[in-house]
Amino acid sequence: MIAEEKQIVTIKNLLMLRKNYAVLHQEKLCKAKIQDKLCFSVLIVLFTLFSSCSKDDPKSEEVIVTVQTEDKTFTIDENPTENQLIGTVPGTTNQGSVTFSIMEQTPVGAFSIDTKTGQLYVDKTSIYDFETNTSITGKVKVENGAISKESTIIITINDVDEDIFIGSIELRSQEEVDEFGLNNYREITGDLKLREDEDSENPIIDLSSLNTLETIGGDLAIFATSTLQTLEGLNSIENVNRCIIYDNQNVEDISALQGIMVTRSINVTNNPKITSLGVFSNIETLESGVQIAGNNSLTSLQGFNNLISTGVGVGIKHNENLNNVFDLNSLTTIGGRLDISGNPNLINLNGLNNLQTVQSDVWLMDNEHLFDINGLQNLTSFNGEMIINRCDNLQNVDGLIGLTSIERLQLYNCKSLQDLDGVANLTSVDAVAIIYNDSLNDFCGLTNLMNNSFSGSYSVYENLFNPTIEDILNDNCSN
Incomplete structure (x- = not known):
């Protein structure tokens, strides 16, 4: 168990x-x-x-720097200006930026380069003479750090017509005039300006060295000479854009310019000794206008007898001894203002009888002996104002009878003016100013205007009689 x-x-x-x-x-x-x-x-x-560490390791993504450029050929006209741009050498890199430097050039000193942009510029201008050098060569290095490429440069020089001056020139002394004249130029593509330095120790007195000149693409301008008396030496000049003769205190004779063609405008001002303008007789039209002022020895406008039209205004002013304008008899059209002022000896305007069109104003001022203006009778209208001021001897304005429409009617300080019957056909006016005319006592010439529902401004005072609009409408128009 x-x-x-x-x-x-x-x-x-x-x-x-x-x-x-x-x-x-x-x-x-x-x-x-x-x-x-x-x-x-x-x-x-x-x-x-x-893996993360591997990505952060710069050795695993190392960038190989590259530089790119190419050979370049440029073309330039001979006789360039200093520092004139020739062109740009190409240069790029895949990282950062490149710099440019000249490795060699033949002839030496022909060009310079902007180290940042690669722009090539003219250095010594004397090298660019076709008769001496037809081309210029060189090499430019384009680099980024230790990496670089070369660009082969070829500059081809164009042969130009050496009797043509390209551009504009201003000559300020006799020395400069003579030096320029040595080139025997036939043409100047730009302006020719003769302009004396103030208080010059070498003033311009003689233009004969310029006698090969025929064409000036721009303006012919003669300014502020102190001793020059004639324009002899300019006799061959046929064409200019604008003709300016201004403030020459001693020039008396300009006949060397006889027959000259001017396309745009004419300005002859402040030459106290010039007596004739006949050199302009071939001119029919001007794109711009005409200014004739401050020529105290001039008595007429002879030389403008073929002038038909201007694109801008016409000014005839402050010529102390000018007594007529007869030579404007072909003039039909003024594209701007008509200004006839400050000519104390001018008696009438006969010569302007064919004038039909004025695009702007009509000014008649400070012509103390001007007796009548009937030469204007074919003018019907213009887009501006009619001013008559300080013409002490003018008794009527009957020369305005053809006028039906203007913007403003202004009558001042005409001591002898008695009536206005000459404006009886006016039906359209924006403003009326009639002041300080000591003898004016009849305004009935304005009845037609007032009956055509006149609603413009109305200034009438300090005349011998000064009716209201209501007075004129009620036939109480004269004293």
């Missing part, structure tokens, strides 16, 4: 040991699996870290 019990106990112990072994074995397996998972996770983290 005892032996059987011992056997049973032994069997139970064996079963227990087996169970414990299974449990322990299962725990080991679990721990192994956990360890495997931990090891795998650690490997993943390490791999990720390694």
Whole structure:
């Protein structure tokens, strides 16, 4: 019995040991699996870290710097100006920026370069003479740090007609006039300006060295000379854009310009000794206008007898001895204002009899001996104002009889003016101002205007008689 019990106990112990072994074995397996998972996770983290480190490593993405350029050929006319732009040498890089430098050039000193932009400029202008050099060569380095490329440069020089001066020139002394004249130019593509320096020690006195000039593409301007007396030397000039003769105190004779053709405008101002404008007799039209002012020795407008039209205005002003405008007898159209003012010896406007169109104003002011304005009788309307002011000898305005429509009628300070019969045909005026006319006592010339529903401004006072609109409508228009 005892032996059987011992056997049973032994069997139970064996079963227990087996169970414990299974449990322990299962725990080991679990721990192994956990360890495997931990090891795998650690490997993943390490791999990720390694990959990240690899990306941050500059050696793994090192950029190779490259520079690009190309050979270039440029073309330039001979006789350029100093620092004139020739062209640009190409240069690029894939990282940062490039700089440019000249490696060689033949002849030496022909060009310079902007180190940042690659722009080439003329250096020594004397090199660019076709008769001496037909081309210029060189090499330019384009670099970024230690990396560089070369560009071969060829500059071809064009031969130009050397009796043509390209551009404009201003000559300010006799020395400059003579030096320029040595070139024997036939044409100047721009302006020719003769403008003396103030208080010059070498004033312009002689233009004979310019006698080869025939054409000026821009303006001929003769300004402020102090001793020049004639324009001899300019005899061959045939064409100019504008002719300006301004403030020349001793110029008497401009006949050297006889037959000159002017396309745009003429301005002859403040030349106290000029006596004739006959040089302009071939001109029929002007794109711009005419200004004749301050020429105290001028007695007529001889030279404008063939002028038919202007694109802008006509100004005849402050010419002390001008006594007629007969030579404007061909003028039919003025594209701007007609201003005849400050001519104390002008007697009448005969010569303007063919004038039909004025696009802007008509101003007659400070012509103290102007007796009549009958030369304007063919004007019917214009887009501006009619001003007659300080014309002391004017007794009537009969020359305005053709007018039917203007913007404003203004009559001031005409001491001898007695009636307004000359505006009897006016039917449309925006404003009327008639003031300080000591002898004016007859306003009946305004009756037609007032009867056409006049609604503009009306200023009438300080005349010998000063009727209201109502007075004129009621036939109380004269004293």
